[in-house]
Amino acid sequence: MFVSESTLNFMGTKLQLISTEGHSWDAAFDPSATVDSIKRLAIQYFYPSESSVNPDQFRVIYPAESRTLTEHHALHEERVKDNEVLLFVRRRHAASVASASTAHRNPDAELKPPTAADIVAATKDLPVPSTPVKAKPLQEAIPAVHALPGNPQATHNTHQFAFDDASEHNVDFQLELRKIIISLISVMVTLLHGNPDADLVCQEMYTRIKQRLKSSAKPIEGTTFQYPPPPEIECTPHGIISGLTEAKKREFRPNMKAFEGLKEMGFNDEQIVEGLRANKNAKDAACEWILAGKKNTNDEEEGLDQNGHLFAALVSAPTIRLGLNSPKTLLAFLNILESPNNANTWLNDTDTAPVLSAIFKIYHAEKHAAPTE
Template sequence: VPEKGLLAEKCAHGSLEDPKSVAHHKLLHAASERVLSDARTILEENIQDQDVLLLIQKRAPSPLPRMADVSAEEKKKQEEKAPDRDAIFQATAALPSYNMDRAEVQTNVRDFQTELRKILVSLIEVAQKLLALNPDAVELFKKANAMLDEEEDGRVDEAALRQLTEMGFPESRATKALRLNRMSVPQAMEWLIEHAEDPTIDSPLPGQASPGGAEAAPDAASEAAGPSTQDEEPPDELTEIFKKIRRRREFRADARAVMSLMEMGFDEKEVMDALRVNNNQQNAACEWLLGDRKPSPEELDQGIDPNSPLFQAILDNPVVQLGLTNPKTLLAFEDMLDNPLNSTQWMNDPETGPVMLQISRTFQTLNRT
């Protein structure tokens, strides 16, 4: 095959002197449209008499860039690169300064989740004042509060309680430990061992009557419902209900997270504050303890400035105004304060979702401006 190529080269170019010239061409069998291999013979390629072979010039490969071209290209890239801060200061060092007395623009962007808690605290206060004027809302919250009481009284897991009592723990203490640790037997057992010498271990949880006073509770309730309380104004009744709901959702730290963080050397009060700020999430609490400890525990119950443009814009929204008169909105706000992860659930609710959407939109609009 190479010999045929040389002969074809001779016919085409009239010279066999340059043996490299054959490397720039290839032979093609016209009938089968296949390229003949230089490593094979005519017989191996099954070439017959009268077959037509085409001599075709190979496509020249692109030349490799020279070092000078590479250097020039890199230099061009460096010239087109945007200047950094130091380069700008160096280039403008000799220029006079203007507008140096202009106030610096605040560039930090507030986080919605951080501000949402403050907004909810302030909106809860407004909603309480509005709902206190509605007698139907008072009755509704009374029923809801009674249902929550019944739910708390009957939610102890009997199997878990039996495990603890069989270990020798008193039933009242075991019940309290299970309620504090969300029916987790291992965590309840750790809590009982840890608080065995605590003088307040036998005291009832907030909102629950002690075992000895269970029979006296109905009489006390009937006395409270006497003529003196019938003359009370609805705002007072509603305030007491709100206080009871708040007592029910008092923070309860995860016993295991408390022990783990205290083993790292942190003080118990610091650990409790960290877990409260970070909703019992151990890793986030650890980062809070090791960081700047923002927000502080005191800031959790602080509302937004009532005279701020953001809060005024939220209150001026008609959807928010209408939602604040709905008792379900107030319950949603209270639940989101206690369980921030439930915000998505309330955003999808047909009654509370539009209110939350308007709060978010108002915040985003004012935050950009």
């Protein structure tokens, strides 16, 4: 504790305390005096008239060791040396920190984003741009907004037109992949010209396709319809593709229920089979199709537009280009055309995986590409 110098007379630790304001107080303290008690005395000395100050508002800094003394420690515990300076400074409490900084408390409450109504209110006086790109819907929008202020639906409805073609993007990926593969194969035909391995691949696929075509040379089960004998196919990638198409066509099995239904309507077997095939076994659609007298004229599958972006992007991607040089890719492609289920096998194959994933990636990147650029 603080001991009066009168009793100790030069025995204590002599210290100089300096206040925040730059005032100084020399005093001697018993080494066992706690920092806390020194603070109390210092308050009495420096701020005698201020009743509101209390020790918690201050701390004692020991500059020689650049640290703050711990409240409940005695001077000797803190190893304060004789004739040293102590700074008696005000603490800044967390509260003062918060108010001074720009940080706001309770940020969640303030983070509510503006609602549509807020936006409408804030923007109602904005001028309509003189040359709006989408002038028409905008002009429609304005009355709608005024009529139903605050209703997000109001503004939303006016853009409905913009979403109409959404389904257009929702094309069947399988179909697209076939197209891609077919056009890539046509490049491969050129690149792999004369490659013995590629010929071997063709040979292998060719025998397989022939087998498939051969086995379909029976009347379709439950009908009297029979396809004409299969055309002779060439042992080239293109020949194989057309063979595949043919085989696929022949392997179509009509839904017998639909078939019977149509049969009762008086169509002949061939018409019905063709109709159901063209309409994926949808009976009513097939019926209309037959009545309209359509024909499955074009079974040949087509590739991509050779001048399109997608094609250009695909054939100039290095990974794909590298793949196009490999007979194995040709096998993979033909195999996938044979059955899309095979795609997984080839995606797991370390040789073909890079090509296939590059195709997927480029397809997804390019599918929304602007038509003119």
